[in-house]
Amino acid sequence: MANELEQIKAEELLDLNVLQDMQEGFAGLTGLSIMVCKTSGEPLTRPTLGHRLCRKFHEHTDMASRCLEHMLAAAKAISINGPVKMVNSFSGTPIFVSPITVENNRIATIVVCANPCSCAQDRSVEQIAEQTKLPVGEVRELLEKTPKLEDDQLEATLTLIHSLATTLAKLSLREYQLRLRLGELTILHNLTSLLAGRSDLDQILKITAEQVVQVVKGKGCSIRIYNPDTKELQIKAVANLSQAYLRKGPLKLADSPIDQAALSGTPVPIENMLTDPRVIYKKEAEREGIISGLAVGMIYRGRGVGVIHLYGSGPQAYDRFEIECLKAIASQAASAIINAQLYQESIEAERTQRQLKMAGEVQRRMLPKRSPKMVKVDIGSVYEPTYLVGGDYYDFLELSGGRLGVVIADVAGKGVPASLQMVSLKATLRAYADQAPDLQTLVKMTDKVFRRDSLLGDFATLLIGIIDPEKGTFDYVNAGHYPALLVRDSKIEQQKVSGPALAIFDKPEFTPYTIELEPSDEIVLYTDGFLDAMNFDHHGFGLDRLRASIMKYSHLSAQKIAENVLWDVRRFVGLSTQADDMSMVVVKYNP
Template sequence: MVLTEYLSKEALEELVDSFSCAGAFELEILSPDGEVLARSPKVHSNKDSSINKEEDFIRFELPAEAEIFVGGEHVGTISLRGLWRTGQDSSSTSVGVKDSSNLALSAERQIAISPAAWVELMRDVVVRLCDLSKQVRSRVEELSAMDRMTNTFTEKKDLKEIYQLVAETMVKVTGTDACSIRVFNEERTELVIMAAYGLSAKYISKGPILLSESKIDREVVESRKCVYVADERTDERVLYKAQARREGLVSALCVPMIYRGQIEGVIHVYTRRPHQFDWFETSMIQGVASQAAWAIVNARLYHEALQAESIRRQLRLAGDVQRRMIPSQAPKIPGFEISTIYVPCFDLAGDFYDFIELPDGKIGICVADVVGKGVRASLLMSSTRSALRAHANYVRDLPALIKAVNFDLWRESEISDFVTLFYGVIDPTNKTLTYTNAGHEPALYIHEGKIRQLDVGGGVIGISEDAEFSQETITLSSNDVLIIFTDGLPEAINFEDEAFGRERVYAAALEAWGRGDSADGIGKHLLWEMRRFAGLQSRGDDLTLITIKLQ
């Protein structure tokens, strides 16, 4: 290294000029190989012309010199070769360094110390300036590294890669020896190691860091500030002192990773020598920790978004499979009109309906509503449908049939899982409907302009092993209407949090029946009235509506 790598030639010339003005010296600053880097003029520019004459310059036989060291490396030499004399006669223009200390100058230029001391003083000033230049350059490099790190963070999406990059960057930017990154587990009770740099595998696997046991990490989390450890080997707050001693760790700075007020984890930066982190180092480490927290959270959100999209894709596929379980069209029964409306709230629905062709020419009709929504409700719906179809072809007695389905669900489902179900069997020959209602929304039977609720049956299925059910048979007449629906119809909410309600369902059904609407017309009128009532309010439940009309 050469002095000009710290200070420019122009800066050195200004320094030499300033020093020579201050003490009327002739100075030179030399490189380690003797090249002149800066030199003061022999005839000094001064308003006092009496000191500008060549004969007034006194040259030392041996110049006073001081070598300049920066960071233990020789970068140059400062040399004082002579000085100017004013207001005094001298018989000699060349003196020794020892004698030169007694030279008498004018009052304003009086030298109180020897040339050797002067040159050492000037050497110290140059060294200090070099140190400052070196420090500024180091800070600029650190800030540049931090900027590069930030740009790199934005490009990385792999969490493991980001963790490791943060640990490595922290050491390189701050000039420390090692770094570890730990983040909270889901319960936020333990700090789990995610990455380390400059630490042995044995030290990394030394044991869990429980927040309740680690005083240092708890202090970081509670104070939300950096915590300094002068000596990891002896500090009583350190959880694994013996391991730190074997690893050779001494000083440490523990920094919280905070993103939008939430502490994501703690970064530990270590040195293997006693070290007091100054303000800039602490600020730098905090800055890196903040950038790291931002990058880690963003990467985590990115992966969560990918996972969420994957789940949504799987749910859409599952929804497609589920919808294929729903009959694509109603069966054709002579003398009957059948209309269906199915409006799921999500990709996976808890409502379902089914038509089951029975061996004796009868048609089984089922409308069910599974508790909850989403995957759990969809699976329970599939189980209910499978159980019903499995038993319907062999069990003719409806209470016995629903009891068998209830037992299957009770045995296989959780205590909180249950299903409401309306199941009826139409006999086209005898024009009868035999039904049982297992805790479901009562179906509506319109006969001669009057509405009757079909609510005979029992409780919901899947709750009790010993549930009992009953059935009812009604004889159907021409122009009679049967409406079976789930609670998504009467429980539709408007912007005033008012439910559509059964009364409005009844009124809309009677209005459509009174006009002589077909089964399809009655169903669509009910749906229109419900939507007109609810407006643009988002739906919170699935809707299934089956309308049957005798011709």
């Protein structure tokens, strides 16, 4: 791309009326004639005639034309950054020229004419009269009335001309910078309008790639998105490039110093991709007809999102405007990409939430809808998951002889994994319940299957008991679960544990126990959620509060006991978020 300043004219950067006023002020102060020329050699301002001889020349059309021709020729001869230069016109008048430069580009030239007698080689009055076709006496009179510049005055004049050129250059540069900023803001506004409200990531990337090519005038563009998990960059969008280029495989960030620098916030210009040792896909670049490149990172709040690559069809150096413009686009695109990703994540989270809700409903349907009714035995139960699905589980198994199996278990973990293992545990227990000759064997069989289907570190606690209302007994095996609580005669006794939790050892042993029930006995089975429930002061509900709560409601029915204990826990924790499920089964013996 050609340098942007080469296309900018001085008349577009400077107010010509202001420039004319400055020029006339200079002429009035110094008595010198002055004008400003375009880079093409054409006048930019009207000549201001500061001394009498110049004004006399301009009364004659042919001399005025020759004078102007010499001034414009001097303006063309000046170099871009050269010092103030002095040449002589046809009449011997010294002409001083000084360039006005912005960013190493000449946008105009100042031309100043002095007294002919001020040049290094003074001419006689006769020579000047001969060159100008004026009478000798008139020339002598004009020269006498026009001050001659001495050496120190000439040096001061040169300094003043240079200062004037510098001032005009600064004014032009400020105007140019303002235009750059305005251009960037316009680009950002247009890009923002195009990206606003879009949630489709592919569309965002496609629009961004097209805008880069259109705004920065490149041959093509590719956008690579960074995956922090794989440490790879994958091309997700291209503009003016083939689909084969789009299908290039992922690029390891560690293998690309260009992308590393871009993602760290440093733009990377590449003058020739075919010879630059940092470029990995040289053959692909040659096939696409791309030579130069500019890589700019898309960064959002310090986080590297991806890299925009702008490509050119020939070797070139990118100027500051192109780099700043691409940085502005990359910043806007990074924000849009993050927003689109967050939107997609919210959609996925909502979908997952719906699925979890459905899974929770399925899980709750797997729990008993209501506690069973039995002669001589009153049973109550409650269940409150922390998440939509959980690992707590209780069940009732109808057995022969009017007996009832009561199960409560807690699978390690929370959420979906724990709920799936809970389903597996329930299915195993029900499958072996009619096959096992006793509780000890049933728990061993269940442990074997659960251990086989579990990963290292998975386990579950289980308490299973059988109520025989006719015999008045409660036989149970406790595999690492919290001990059952027996309420008798206004006292609470903690019962024994039979062995380790499930899936801990290869060949565990479980000791069976029997409770000989007495009238009004209550057996309470619970999970650790009741003990671990925390309030805002980080105090747990604990075993003491649980025992006190059970005793407070022991005169109620089994269901009311369970429900009121749960309410006590809720009142204790308030609005504090809980970390574990809560399940409770209460068995009350009323012969």
